[in-house]
Amino acid sequence: MSVVKAEALSKVYSTGSVAVSAVKEVSLTIEPGAFAAFVGPSGSGKTTLLNMIGTLDPPSAGKLWVVDTDVSTLDRRAAAEFRCHTIGFIFQDFNLIPVLTVRENIEFPLQMVQNWPAERRSQRVAELLEAVGMTDQADKRPDAISGGQKQRVAVARALVSNPKLVLADEPTANLDSDTAHRIISLMKTMRDEFGTTFVFSTHDPKVMAEAEVMFLLEDGRLVKSSTNRR
Amino acid sequence: MWNIFKLAARNLTRYQRRTMLTSALITLGIVAVLLFIAVAGSFKGAMIAEFTDSVLGHIQVHRRGYVASIDNLPLNLNLAPPQVRKIEEALSSIQGVESYSERIKFGALFSNFVETTNIRLSAVDPDQEQRTVPLLRGRITEGSKDGPLVTPGHILIPELLARGMKVKLGDTVVLVSTNRDGSVNGQQFVVSGVMGTISGPNGRDGYIHIADGRKLLRMTEPEVTEIAIRLRSLAEIPRVSRELNAALSDMIGQGPKAGTPGQGPMGSTNNPAGKSIIEVHSWDALSPFSTIARMIDLLTLFIQVMLVGIVLISIMNVMIMAVFERVREIGTMAAIGTLPSRILGLFLAEGLLLGLLGAAVGTAISLACIGLLNVVKVRFSFGMQQNLVLAPSIGVGSILLVAGVVVLVAVLASLQPAFKASRMDPITALRHV
Numbered sequence: 332m333s334v335v336k337a338e339a340l341s342k343v344y345s346t347g348s349v350a351v352s353a354v355k356e357v358s359l360t361i362e363p364g365a366f367a368a369f370v371g372p373s374g375s376g377k378t379t380l381l382n383m384i385g386t387l388d389p390p391s392a393g394k395l396w397v398v399d400t401d402v403s404t405l406d407r408r409a410a411a412e413f414r415c416h417t418i419g420f421i422f423q424d425f426n427l428i429p430v431l432t433v434r435e436n437i438e439f440p441l442q443m444v445q446n447w448p449a450e451r452r453s454q455r456v457a458e459l460l461e462a463v464g465m466t467d468q469a470d471k472r473p474d475a476i477s478g479g480q481k482q483r484v485a486v487a488r489a490l491v492s493n494p495k496l497v498l499a500d501e502p503t504a505n506l507d508s509d510t511a512h513r514i515i516s517l518m519k520t521m522r523d524e525f526g527t528t529f530v531f532s533t534h535d536p537k538v539m540a541e542a543e544v545m546f547l548l549e550d551g552r553l554v555k556s557s558t559n560r561r
Numbered sequence: 562m563w564n565i566f567k568l569a570a571r572n573l574t575r576y577q578r579r580t581m582l583t584s585a586l587i588t589l590g591i592v593a594v595l596l597f598i599a600v601a602g603s604f605k606g607a608m609i610a611e612f613t614d615s616v617l618g619h620i621q622v623h624r625r626g627y628v629a630s631i632d633n634l635p636l637n638l639n640l641a642p643p644q645v646r647k648i649e650e651a652l653s654s655i656q657g658v659e660s661y662s663e664r665i666k667f668g669a670l671f672s673n674f675v676e677t678t679n680i681r682l683s684a685v686d687p688d689q690e691q692r693t694v695p696l697l698r699g700r701i702t703e704g705s706k707d708g709p710l711v712t713p714g715h716i717l718i719p720e721l722l723a724r725g726m727k728v729k730l731g732d733t734v735v736l737v738s739t740n741r742d743g744s745v746n747g748q749q750f751v752v753s754g755v756m757g758t759i760s761g762p763n764g765r766d767g768y769i770h771i772a773d774g775r776k777l778l779r780m781t782e783p784e785v786t787e788i789a790i791r792l793r794s795l796a797e798i799p800r801v802s803r804e805l806n807a808a809l810s811d812m813i814g815q816g817p818k819a820g821t822p823g824q825g826p827m828g829s830t831n832n833p834a835g836k837s838i839i840e841v842h843s844w845d846a847l848s849p850f851s852t853i854a855r856m857i858d859l860l861t862l863f864i865q866v867m868l869v870g871i872v873l874i875s876i877m878n879v880m881i882m883a884v885f886e887r888v889r890e891i892g893t894m895a896a897i898g899t900l901p902s903r904i905l906g907l908f909l910a911e912g913l914l915l916g917l918l919g920a921a922v923g924t925a926i927s928l929a930c931i932g933l934l935n936v937v938k939v940r941f942s943f944g945m946q947q948n949l950v951l952a953p954s955i956g957v958g959s960i961l962l963v964a965g966v967v968v969l970v971a972v973l974a975s976l977q978p979a980f981k982a983s984r985m986d987p988i989t990a991l992r993h994v
Contacts (some may be wrong), residue, residue: 387896389988390924408900415898430571444565444898488897494813 332399334496334528335361335384340393341380342551356393361519361544363495366522368542371520376551377532378500384530385418385498388411394511398495406512415444419489419527421499421518425481427488434460434469440453442495459487462518462524464471478512483517497521499531503538506545515541565903569910579879579913586875587919587967588926590868594963595927597864599953600934604941605857607794607949608850615696615759617844618662618789619798622648622805624805627786628847634668634681636741639784644812644839648788650894651808657797660692663776665786671767673726680722680736683766684774685713693791704730704754710768715753717768723755728946730755736769740778747778800841809839840860865963872919872970876912878979882910890960891982892990901983908979915973920964944950 342354352397361367370378381390383395387410392474395403398417414420419440427436441447443559447455460466463483468476473484483503489497494556498541499518503511514537522529541557547555573580588928606934613619627638642646652658663684671680687710690697703719711717716736718728728734730752737747750769775783793803842865845851883892894904939951962973 381990385896387608411895411898411900413898414896418894418898420893422893422896426889426991428890428893430568430575440897442902443568443894446898454940523980526809 332363333396334363334398335359335530336393336394336396337384339373340380340395341391342376342388343381343391347555349377353551354383354390356392357548357551357553359546359553359556362434362526363527363528364483364522364526365503365530365544366542367528367530367546368539369530369548370534370542371372371537372534377534377548379551380548381530381532382495383497385420386414399514415440415492417495419492419494419497421482421489421497421502421531423487423501424487424502425473425505426559427481427484429473432470432472433476433484435539436473436484437491437539438490440488440492459491462490462521463487463509477510478506482506482510482514486514488516488523490525490527493525494498494527496528496530499523499529501533503533503535508537511538512534512541562906565910566608568916569914572911574909575912576883579882580918583875583879584922587872587971588923589872591920591923591963591967592927592930594858594861594864594868594929595924595960596953597957598861598959598963599927599955600951601857601861601987602955603951603953605854606795607941609844609854610696611759612848612850613694613791613795613844614730614761615694615700617847618693618845619792620790620802620805621844621847622788622790622809623786623842624838625836628840628842634666634786636667636778639741639786640788640839641784642782645783645785647807647812648839651805652788652790655801655808656806657793657801659791659793660689661788661790661832662686662689663771664690664691664780664787665771665780666764666766666786666788667738667774668775669736669776670679670776671838672727672735672737673732674735674988675830676726677720678726680718681766682736682769682774682776684769685711686769686771690768693789700748700756700757700759702757704752710977711753711770711804713770713772714749714751715770717754717756719756719758719765719767721758723752728752729895736777738777740782742779742781742782743808746779748773756854765969774857788937802841803841805816806837807842807862808961809841810837811838812837864968868963869966869970872967873974874915876915877973877978879915880908880912880975884908884978884982888985888990888993891985892993895985895987896991904985907981908982909975912971912975912979915970916968919971920967923967924960924964927955927960 335357337357339358340354341352341356344351344353355461357380369380371377372477379388383390384397386397386405390403392400400413402410402413428439431439434456437459438452441452441455460469463486465480465483465487468480473481503514506514517531518543521527543559545557545559546553624638624640625637661687664685669680669682671678691710698710701717705884716734722728728826732752733749734752735747735749740743743784756768784838792798837883845854934951934953941949
């Protein structure tokens with residue numbers, strides 16, 4: 332049973348009378364617990380593919396199953412509900428909510444999206460703070476911590492609701508190489524600890540080397556997939 | 562829900578200066594409206610009292626058709642004794658009636674033995690009149706303000722007449738009047754007081770004792786022209802009018818008496834069959850100055866509409882800015898699965914909190930200002946009422962209404978930006994720079 336299965340997946344954007352194919356007939360399968368990367372140059376369709384898997388953007392053609400759900404037919408509300416229970420997101424710019432503390436940012440999906448009871452929520456947040464090494468920064472606001480720490484918080488937020496799949500779009504693009512390496516290591520540790528499937532996009536060769544499964548995209552087409560299990 | 566409000570409150574602290582400015586604007590609007598309502602209410606109360614407490618009373622009862630021809634002071638539209646008794650019975654059974662005064666109104670010739678002119682007269686029972694229009698005595702500019710208002714054989718004359726006819730206190734004058742049957746009668750009176758005039762109906766009447774009025778008009782029965790009624794409060798006018806009308810509804814006209822065209826059983830020309838022969842009028846139906854009271858109400862409404870505009874524009878502006886500045890944040894919330902309804906709720910909660918903040922601070926400042934005005938005791942004059950103390954007050958109902966409207970408008974103003982935020986496409990929002 333795969334976590335992601337795409338068959339002839341395409342995405343066409345129309346800008347006035349011009350149609351741009353961002354993703355062209357991509358077929359792929361990602362297995363549970365994978366640490367997979369979409370790689371390729373800018374404009375190759377990595378982010379579009381991630382957005383479709385994340386149910387943020389519906390495909391123009393083809394079939395897409397995420398955790399055994401055909402997500403190509405979900406409406407806006409159903410997609411939101413599916414995301415909140417199944418998928419965690421890590422963004423390039425961290426996208427933490429500035430008025431909330433580190434703890435509250437991690438708690439946000441449980442409190443505002445999933446309505447977990449307070450005690451269980453607090454326990455889970457403490458667990459994630461410990462896992463990403465941010466317990467001592469828990470009461471700080473995002474503007475008081477470094478970029479690497481922000482991304483750690485983002486990782487914790489993505490994992491807090493026990494999603495089956497975490498999608499990360501260029502998670503290290505705004506970090507220096509040491510911090511980037513530490514974030515990828517953290518993600519891999521989280522995969523090992525929680526069994527969550529991680530799929531991320533990158534064009535950084537050092538980060539690519541950390542991926543266990545790699546999908547190379549060029550001009551919206553999947554040109555190569557490789558396994559690098561260590 | 563609590564979490565949404567907590568986050569909304571945090572978001573408001575994000576742009577403190579903007580939140581403060583918007584709240585200050587709403588506060589200012591509320592203070593202006595509540596102070597206006599309180600001060601205008603005080604002034605309106607003094608103005609209404611000028612007419613009700615010195616001339617009109619709160620309600621008047623007449624024979625049907627009298628008010629329509631009030632300028633002619635018709636004597637054939639008086640209330641007959643059985644009708645007066647029926648009205649007295651009704652008044653004694655209705656709660657809220659403080660007192661009433663039976664009056665005979667008529668016109669006469671006024672002579673100082675040198676010159677003659679016209680005068681409008683109210684013949685009254687001094688005790689009844691004093692209880693019903695307590696400010697009347699305050700209109701006496703010359704003569705004693707103590708003792709009975711007017712005694713038999715004496716007359717209180719209007720100031721303008723006294724000046725024009727060069728009549729002084731203690732002078733003897735003659736009143737000549739024609740009664741309902743057309744016979745003329747005259748009687749001498751001693752001037753016991755001069756009354757200051759006030760604008761409006763009956764503001765330039767002279768006053769004599771009701772016994773003298775009946776004697777002068779050669780009345781065989783104790784008829785009265787009108788009954789002026791004083792209530793415990795103005796607010797009771799509609800209820801008492803309703804109850805009085807209901808109690809008098811069985812006083813139905815029989816139609817003109819056969820063989821005497823235009824004359825009813827009571828000698829009335831207005832005695833339509835099947836209709837009540839009694840009319841009940843509140844003070845505002847009798848005085849043109851009620852339009853000033855209505856204008857004050859209209860001004861209050863206008864200021865309230867302006868407040869709604871201020872709140873609507875300021876909150877809408879703030880919320881549109883908030884949505885525009887937080888597009889990526891909205892995109893993030895949507896991406897991680899926050900339902901559109903929660904995002905809508907978040908922005909509505911921000912608008913609601915802004916409205917509540919402005920309303921709470923505005924109400925507190927308004928109450929403080931009203932309290933201060935009552936301590937300082939600002940004085941003013943209106944008509945015959947000198948040295949009036951401005952006593953602004955505001956009811957809980959008015960406060961709740963104004964604050965409620967502000968909060969409601971704040972939420973409504975947030976609706977469009979909030980809806981926009983909730984419908985935002987996460988991809989587009991996340992790409993927003």
